[in-house]
Amino acid sequence: MTQQNPASENQGNEANVKTAIEDIALIKRIINHAEINLRRLGWLFLVYGSAILAFLAFDSILSFVVARTSSLQSSAGLSIILMTLSYAVSIALFVLFVRKRRNIRQSENVYTMKLFDLWGVMLFAPVAIEIVLVLIGLAVPSRNIVFGKTLLSFMKYGAICICVFFTGHYIGSRTMMIIAAVLLILFPVLFLIPFPFFDGAELNETADMLRVYAYFNAKNNLISLLLPFVYIGMGIYSMKKQRGSVYGDE
Amino acid sequence: MEMNNIPEMFQSKLRLMIVSGLIKQPLSFTALKQLTGATDGNLSVQISKLTDAGYIIVRKEFSGKKPLTTCELTQYGRDSFRQYVELLNSILAGK
Numbered sequence: 001m002t003q004q005n006p007a008s009e010n011q012g013n014e015a016n017v018k019t020a021i022e023d024i025a026l027i028k029r030i031i032n033h034a035e036i037n038l039r040r041l042g043w044l045f046l047v048y049g050s051a052i053l054a055f056l057a058f059d060s061i062l063s064f065v066v067a068r069t070s071s072l073q074s075s076a077g078l079s080i081i082l083m084t085l086s087y088a089v090s091i092a093l094f095v096l097f098v099r100k101r102r103n104i105r106q107s108e109n110v111y112t113m114k115l116f117d118l119w120g121v122m123l124f125a126p127v128a129i130e131i132v133l134v135l136i137g138l139a140v141p142s143r144n145i146v147f148g149k150t151l152l153s154f155m156k157y158g159a160i161c162i163c164v165f166f167t168g169h170y171i172g173s174r175t176m177m178i179i180a181a182v183l184l185i186l187f188p189v190l191f192l193i194p195f196p197f198f199d200g201a202e203l204n205e206t207a208d209m210l211r212v213y214a215y216f217n218a219k220n221n222l223i224s225l226l227l228p229f230v231y232i233g234m235g236i237y238s239m240k241k242q243r244g245s246v247y248g249d250e
Numbered sequence: 251m252e253m254n255n256i257p258e259m260f261q262s263k264l265r266l267m268i269v270s271g272l273i274k275q276p277l278s279f280t281a282l283k284q285l286t287g288a289t290d291g292n293l294s295v296q297i298s299k300l301t302d303a304g305y306i307i308v309r310k311e312f313s314g315k316k317p318l319t320t321c322e323l324t325q326y327g328r329d330s331f332r333q334y335v336e337l338l339n340s341i342l343a344g345k
Contacts, residue, residue, distance in 0.1 A: 016341050017341055017342065020337075020338040020339075020341040020342050021342065023260075023266060023334075023338055024335075024338050024339075024342070026263065026266060026267065026270070027266065027270045027335065030267050030270035030271050030285065030286075031270055031271070031273060031274060033271075033285055034270070034271040034272075034273075034274060034275070034277065034281075034285055035274065
């Protein structure tokens with residue numbers, strides 16, 4: 001049986017504690033850095049939200065000016081140009097998204113990529129479906145196309161709220177989950193609040209159908225105005241939550 | 251597990267960094283390189299050692315035309331890491 005020198009035993013313990021402190025600090029730092037990089041997602045939301053909001057502002061101001069100063073035909077012509085321009089903006093944003101995705105593909109962890117892809121689908125798939133609906137509408141004029149387009153907007157809003165909720169759950173953000181829940185509660189409220197020109201009359205008359213169109217369009221505009229703020233809010237939140245990732249930024 | 255009986259895999263800081271990085275999700279070789287700041291050669295050697303010891307598995311796929319190497323922690327590696335963290339905590343708690 002050997003007896004240990006108390007001094008050397010004490011030195012050994014100190015060395016153990018020092019190693020333990022160093023290793024714990026190292027493990028914490030690495031785990032923290034390896035977490036989902038929200039800066040990528042924040043960039044996506046900020047760019048997308050800002051572009052859509054800027055376009056909406058441009059669209060509203062120009063439409064207002066033209067409607068007050070020009071004929072009905074000019075207004076109709078302008079709305080076609082603006083619609084085409086809005087799709088061009090969406091396509092430009094999609095090109096930016098693809099380029100960013102290509103840049104980060106090799107250097108990002110798989111969960112960040114999955115989240116980035118999910119939101120890419122959420123933001124761009126409705127635009128693609130809308131373009132298809134418009135093209136079908138050009139080929140086969142039908143009232144159902146107008147309904148389809150406006151209903152798509154409602155579905156997009158609902159789907160995005162659900163996506164915000166699950167993104168919050170995925171990254172462990174209670175704030176994001178609460179905001180998503182509030183937006184989800186707002187969804188049926190937005191849908192149910194009647195506008196003055198919609199009185200719930202039977203829908204078998206052309207005039208009533210026009211009221212329904214106007215109702216849907218007004219709701220559609222409300223959602224179109226709300227969503228960019230949701231994107232910008234999520235962008236700012238994501239950027240603030242995960243700054244200075246080990247992966248850096250292009 | 252005693253401090254003087256630490257598994258060889260955790261005696262290297264780089265191997266500890268690799269395992270810590272993989273604890274929450276699989277990572278690509280490039281991501282691990284950026285995470286640890288290690289050189290390609292050094293990282294490859296340590297990944298091979300961890301693979302041989304059964305701590306991680308390495309998947310080689312193609313992302314488009316580019317090869318993509320992804321590392322993932324095994325259950326054995328996860329358990330060993332958990333035991334090591336428990337040991338570190340017990341040392342700091344003075345047990």
